[in-house]
Amino acid sequence: MILHELLSYETLRLIWWLLIGVLLIGFAVTDGFDLGTGILLPFAGKTDLERRVIINSIGPVWEGNQVWLILGGGAIFAAWPQLYAVSFSGFYLAMFVILVALILRPVAFKFRSKREDPAWRARWDIALFIGGFVPALIFGVAMGNVLQGVPFRFSDDMHIFYEGSFFGLLNPFALLAGLVSVAMLVMHGATWLQLKTDGAVAERARAFGSVAALATVALYAAAGVALWARVDGYRITSAIAVAGPSNPMFKTAEVAAGAWFANYAAHPWSWAAPVLGLLSPLLALLFLRLRRAVPALLASALGIAAIILSVGASMFPFILPSSLDPRASLTVWDSSSSHMTLFIMLVATTIFIPIIVAYTSWVYKVLWGKVDGQAIADGNGHAY
Template sequence: MTLDYETLRLIWWLLLGALLIGFAVMDGFDLGAAILLPFVGRTDAERRVVINSVGPVWEGNQVWLILGGGAIFAAWPMLYAVAFSGFYLAMFLVLCALIIRPVGFKFRSKIHDPRWRRFWDWALFTGGFVPALIFGVAVGNALQGVPFRFDDDLRMIYEGSLLGLLNPFALFCGVVSVLMLTLHGGAFLALKADEPVASRAALIGRQAAMLLVVAFLIGGVCIQLGVDSYRLVGEIDPMGPSNPTLKHVEVVAGGGLRVYGAHLWMIVAPLLALVSAPAAGLLLSRRRPGLAFVASGLAVAGVVATAGVGLFPFLLPSSIAPDHSLTVWDASSSELTLKIMLVATAIFLPLVLAYTAWVYSVLRGRITIAAVNADVSSY
């Protein structure tokens, strides 16, 4: 069966969401573990347990970030141009924070000086906290609309600034992101780390779960009552050319949750978040870290999916030129490009998943204090 252009665009919207969720779930727990590092490890050995729990896998987990960025570049070039140009300084901060991580992992153990190691512990915390915050801020801005437009030659013009991105609602979304990954990191450490690190991580994870539910609900109220939403006026051709200027978009004060009334299947995403987050907290309190980690992963998936489906069919609204907003139907690559990429994805994505599953099966088991003390080559 030959897939038409409309179906290909929808498939690639789903694939983009899956890759972003994959990044949030897979890389999210090691970012969360880094956020928890100074708080769950009170001795050098305990902090080494935290570091060694994510040390063998964090670099592989970042493949999901590369896959997500590559999918945006190839399947949604206009989205790539706007996001990576408009959010350039914010992305630069994320890049600097991510660079700190490998440096911290490698340098921390080089000198047996408490001050040296404490410095790198807080550097690793920064490398986890800053990306978690900025990615949430980016989503918050996407939900509100970003100040960009296109000229007559479809060249993107961005009229915002870094300080403009750090607005109250976007920062609140950043806090939601930090809480989400703190929960996920806490569940991972409860599963992977030795005592007493596991118990401390479980306690913080339970607290993060409760705060995440509250913050998520508050965010929904803000979106419904206080954040402008975007609505297509008239019909848009889902088989039409990739030209985001050929439509009319209406800006509506509030009402951002209306999409869940129009497409009831989309309510699965927020319900998944609202059920899974408290379930993860409950499972942590009952010392079921394996199930808690699965539940926290589902909560992460639900929060990320909520943002994505809440925007549909928009990918990135424009706050200064709403008619130039990017949608699923007018911001994609060509039909041939999407077909070729879909074939490549069908071949290689299962290989990535299979290899990832094999790696985690090999590395299963807890990281103990005795093991890290005995292994001088560990982090």
């Protein structure tokens, strides 16, 4: 109880905002190379054996990587219930599409090699491509829509009403954000293949990864310019009760041009995120060309983390702005669970996250090394 009293409501809200960012980055960095590898499958692998090598590079780890997505969804449900209610109901169809695409992956892993028929395997290869490309695109599209504001409002009795549509999400800026996501995950997948494969597959991955790294820089820069010139941000215009009740309607807010860049002006150190978002893919490109697999993968991961952090730095303290009623926008200070709930969750997270990280690290250590294509060709019974 003493610790509970020392950790103020304001502090716990800030900690959980940071933890959600950590979970999103954990998912993007780990499952991101799975998605990127799936996108690259038809291009980096030209023969059936090469594609089996690519599939087996992620086959043993993809399930563990998706734990971060489950953790993120659970944390949003428990720590930010209003965010969960708006996003999971408003983006329901988009999330359903993502779910279908993600379900295709394990089915394709299991069934692709059940028959020798080339047409059968080609169809499952398409499924794996879809399972990588669609989530990568829609996750980015969702982020682009969050930056623009989501069309939701609260009624007088605090019921949530979402007034958007699935195709309304596919606006130009959101699609640009989606392309940023696809490019950076293709880059990440290519660095993973550089690490886990050799020969022709690694060389093709290096070529595609180099293009994807340049595309990431160009598209991310274009998105930043578009955000400044075309997308209005949000700002709070009333006093902020950082330890107040979780009721967004107790504040006032407005839409203002350039508001998403106010935090960078107020806190110059926050420029580190977008700068690293531009420089890290270039470092990944350099290491790819030098055939330095581990530094390339780390630089790619840093770039992904920095791009996600730059969104959080721009929007803080907003989590989900409302384009219909800026006052209804969800912020760090007015949309969380109770003080006690956040504290209990933090205790559990402090115990279990290190266990998850330690176990995951051990798995990657055990599976370290390149996929043996010859062993797959000789009929390794454990290979996909």
